[in-house]
Amino acid sequence: MNDFANRTPVRHTHAPMSKRFYITTAIDYVNGQPHLGHAYEKVITDVIARTRRSLGEDVFFLTGLDEHGQKVQQAAVAEGKNPQVYCDALAEDWKAFAKKLELTNDDFVRTTEPRHKQFVQAILSRLHADGQFYQETYEGFYSTKEETFLTEKDRLPDGTFDPAYGEVVRLKETNYWFKLKAHQQWLIDYIEANPSFVQPDYRRNEVLGFLKNNELEDLCISRPVARLNWGIPLPFDNDYVTYVWFDALVNYISIPAAHGDAIVLNSTNTQHSTLNTQPSLWPADIHVIGKDILKFHAVFWPIMLKAMGLPLPKQILVHGWWQKDGAKISKSTGNIVDPVAVIDEWGLDAFRFYVLRELDIGPDGNWTDAGFKSRYQAELANGLGNLVNRSLSMLKRYRNGVVPSLHDELAPDATKVIADTRALLGQCELQKALQTIWSLITRANQYVDQTKPFSLAKDPSQSVRLDQVLYNLVETCRILAVLLWPFLPGTAARINAQLGLSGSPDKFAAAVWGGLKPGHTIGEPAALFPRKDT
RNA sequence: CGCGGGGUGGAGCAGCCUGGUAGCUCGCAAGGCUCAUAACCUUGAGGUCCUGGGUUCAAAUCCCAGCCCCGCAACCA
Numbered sequence: 001m002n003d004f005a006n007r008t009p010v011r012h013t014h015a016p017m018s019k020r021f022y023i024t025t026a027i028d029y030v031n032g033q034p035h036l037g038h039a040y041e042k043v044i045t046d047v048i049a050r051t052r053r054s055l056g057e058d059v060f061f062l063t064g065l066d067e068h069g070q071k072v073q074q075a076a077v078a079e080g081k082n083p084q085v086y087c088d089a090l091a092e093d094w095k096a097f098a099k100k101l102e103l104t105n106d107d108f109v110r111t112t113e114p115r116h117k118q119f120v121q122a123i124l125s126r127l128h129a130d131g132q133f134y135q136e137t138y139e140g141f142y143s144t145k146e147e148t149f150l151t152e153k154d155r156l157p158d159g160t161f162d163p164a165y166g167e168v169v170r171l172k173e174t175n176y177w178f179k180l181k182a183h184q185q186w187l188i189d190y191i192e193a194n195p196s197f198v199q200p201d202y203r204r205n206e207v208l209g210f211l212k213n214n215e216l217e218d219l220c221i222s223r224p225v226a227r228l229n230w231g232i233p234l235p236f237d238n239d240y241v242t243y244v245w246f247d248a249l250v251n252y253i254s255i256p257a258a259h260g261d262a263i264v265l266n267s268t269n270t271q272h273s274t275l276n277t278q279p280s281l282w283p284a285d286i287h288v289i290g291k292d293i294l295k296f297h298a299v300f301w302p303i304m305l306k307a308m309g310l311p312l313p314k315q316i317l318v319h320g321w322w323q324k325d326g327a328k329i330s331k332s333t334g335n336i337v338d339p340v341a342v343i344d345e346w347g348l349d350a351f352r353f354y355v356l357r358e359l360d361i362g363p364d365g366n367w368t369d370a371g372f373k374s375r376y377q378a379e380l381a382n383g384l385g386n387l388v389n390r391s392l393s394m395l396k397r398y399r400n401g402v403v404p405s406l407h408d409e410l411a412p413d414a415t416k417v418i419a420d421t422r423a424l425l426g427q428c429e430l431q432k433a434l435q436t437i438w439s440l441i442t443r444a445n446q447y448v449d450q451t452k453p454f455s456l457a458k459d460p461s462q463s464v465r466l467d468q469v470l471y472n473l474v475e476t477c478r479i480l481a482v483l484l485w486p487f488l489p490g491t492a493a494r495i496n497a498q499l500g501l502s503g504s505p506d507k508f509a510a511a512v513w514g515g516l517k518p519g520h521t522i523g524e525p526a527a528l529f530p531r532k533d534t
Numbered sequence: 535c536g537c538g539g540g541g542u543g544g545a546g547c548a549g550c551c552u553g554g555u556a557g558c559u560c561g562c563a564a565g566g567c568u569c570a571u572a573a574c575c576u577u578g579a580g581g582u583c584c585u586g587g588g589u590u591c592a593a594a595u596c597c598c599a600g601c602c603c604c605g606c607a608a609c610c611a
Binding site for chain 1: 538539545546547548551558559560561566567568569570571572573574575576604605606607608609610611
């Protein structure tokens with residue numbers, strides 16, 4: 001379970017000073033159950049991470065948990081537990097969830113860990129010393145029930161507040177604020193000059209629209225301990241804890257710091273350091289997030305980083321939300337998809353395939369059980385599974401499983417698909433990549449129909465031709481395993497095993513025609529995606 | 535004047551930025567094949583590309599106006 005951290009030092013020794021491909025998911029609020037949205041974001045990120053590794057890059061993939069805040073505190077108290085004990089138990093569930101999804105994360109951050117808290121305090125001290133914060137007293141309407149300040153927007157048309165807020169009182173509270181508003185124009189200029197910073201483009205436009213039409217307010221970064229004590233104390237004022245921004249977002253750099261990233265460690269010092277500042281992790285290459293937290297990542301976070309003197313992440317990749325059966329996913333109405341239940345029934349790869357194939361990164365999507373079954377049956381069972389099964393079965397039956405001489409009739413098609421897939425993967429076009437890979441499956445199935453190996457097998461004079469056809473088919477299956485590995489790692493491994501190959505098809509470099517050697521004996525064919533007749 | 539997303543053959547979608555025979559998956563119909571998970575291959579039927587204007591030699595695609603759906607705040611990715 002806790003093998004994440006152990007991988008990192010090993011990789012470090014290989015390339016200690018070169019920039020690694022650093023990709024993150026948002027960290028999830030621990031006080032909730034993992035659901036489809038969480039699974040989706042993690043799977044997307046995992047596929048990108050696996051893709052980069054397959055292409056030979058040194059990758060660091062981070063995911064984790066946000067564990068501070070009022071809700072956790074309250075929930076823990078309600079159960080009569082210490083908040084840390086409460087979080088520790090939940091964190092095990094989330095780690096199990098990551099394992100269920102077979103994520104290849106290199107670390108798993110928890111914001112209650114000392115390594116994170118220490119870094120947060122260090123960076124807060126540094127920024128405080130730099131004069132980035134100031135204190136101000138805010139007076140406003142406060143809901144004692146919800147423990148939150150209300151704004152004019154929360155007023156009902158008749159001027160009152162919704163009864164759900166309970167008693168609303170005027171309250172004065174002094175807090176620390178981060179100087180955000182001064183950087184508005186800088187951020188606009190930056191986003192305009194860097195079109196790939198926020199993707200897809202329509203999300204970028206949304207951010208620019210927001211920035212151009214609204215005046216930024218400075219960011220309140222603290223809460224009095226009297227109101228919230230489950231948080232990281234401000235190092236310069238123990239009467240406060242830091243609020244979510246300087247806690248959760250900072251995970252993206254606190255973990256690099258914990259791994260010795262020089263550029264991040266330097267940022268906690270006010271004086272210039274002679275440390276080697278050659279980057280190893282930071283800046284992140286991609287932050288994968290949901291559309292709901294776009295503002296935090298595309299507005300607050302860049303300005304925070306600017307204040308810290310750190311470079312900005314290269315890209316914020318924003319995905320959409322899932323609906324189920326055309327309606328909002330809602331626990332209260334029972335309109336939910338339980339990813340664990342789906343995985344248990346259909347297998348992890350079927351789940352990964354559906355969410356990646358059904359929905360492009362960006363738009364909202366719609367989960368339907370019928371659609372899931374349809375894709376499982378049509379694309380996985382009848383498409384991929386059947387092609388591999390029929391190809392290997394014929395080699396087994398007609399040639400006793402021995403790979404014949406090289407032949408390259410399908411090589412041009414395969415090579416084209418390999419090149420296209422590679423280009424699409426480089427752009428994180430996961431859905432289009434899958435469509436492209438499937439075009440090779442379709443091509444191979446057509447090839448069977450056109451060449452009729454089962455007929456050739458009945459005519460001894462066609463033996464050479466049969467060898468040629470069989471080689472093309474089996475070699476195509478081998479290449480498919482390599483192309484599919486980032487998406488369907490288990491299936492790719494099973495194809496490889498059925499081909500009698502050792503090792504994992506996890507290197508894109510192996511996607512070159514002619515990899516299967518004549519004389520090699522394949523393993524036993526077996527259905528990859530058993531048909532489900534229910 | 536809330537904001538955002540969308541209206542394309544029976545269903546679900548792509549195309550629209552960078553105008554030029556309307557494409558994909560599923561479903562349906564007919565045919566072929568039998569190696570394979572009753573899977574595979576071919577062909578076909580089926581579309582006022584929401585409406586009305588405009589620009590253009592040419593608009594699903596650009597511009598204007600309108601109509602209609604769907605989300606919107608803490609269960610939230």
